[in-house]
Amino acid sequence: MTKDEWYRQLFDRLDNSKFRSSFHLKQKDIDYINEKGLDTIRQHVKDFIAKREAPSYIVNDGKQTPMRGHPVFIAQHATATCCRECIRKWHKMQPGKGLSQVQQADLDAFKKMYGIDGEIEKEY
Numbered sequence: 001m002t003k004d005e006w007y008r009q010l011f012d013r014l015d016n017s018k019f020r021s022s023f024h025l026k027q028k029d030i031d032y033i034n035e036k037g038l039d040t041i042r043q044h045v046k047d048f049i050a051k052r053e054a055p056s057y058i059v060n061d062g063k064q065t066p067m068r069g070h071p072v073f074i075a076q077h078a079t080a081t082c083c084r085e086c087i088r089k090w091h092k093m094q095p096g097k098g099l100s101q102v103q104q105a106d107l108d109a110f111k112k113m114y115g116i117d118g119e120i121e122k123e124y
Contacts, residue, residue, distance in 0.1 A: 007110065010090065010091070010110075013090070014078070014079065014080065014090070020077070020078055020079075020080060021078075023074050023075075023078035024074070024078075025071055025075075029070075029074060030071075032070075033071055041071060041072065044070070044072050045072055045075070045108055045111050046104075046108055048065075048076070049081070049099075049104050049107050049108055049111075052064045052065065053081065053083070053084065053087060053099065053104075053107065054099040054103075055098055056095075056096060056097045056098040057096075058083070058084060061084050061085065061095075062083045062085055063083075064082075064083060065082040065083060072111075075111050076111065079110055079111050081107050081110070081111050087099075087107070091106075091107065093107075
């Protein structure tokens with residue numbers, strides 16, 4: 001299976017999840033993105049992955065991503081990249097060891113495609 005095929009299957013699974021598919025950017029999130037610029041938001045995505053998801057051990061895993069307050073948080077829950085347990089379940093990346101640069105880049109790309117950028121495209 002190619003990476004594109006795997007992503008397509010994951011998109012479908014997320015779309016069929018009542019919980020995951022309930023997360024959408026609100027107007028205030030869109031306004032925030034427009035104010036800060038998409039490049040800044042994309043940098044936030046990378047930073048949050050590196051600091052909150054990539055370490056091998058996360059003290060507050062499962063609670064490190066608020067349900068609201070920043071567009072990236074919404075995207076993390078929508079894409080099941082909010083904690084290592086969700087990353088394990090949905091993205092098949094095992095906990096207990098740090099995420100490699102390639103894994104971080106995959107999560108970054110996925111979150112952008114399906115999360116933030118996907119929601120922005122729906123607005124325009």
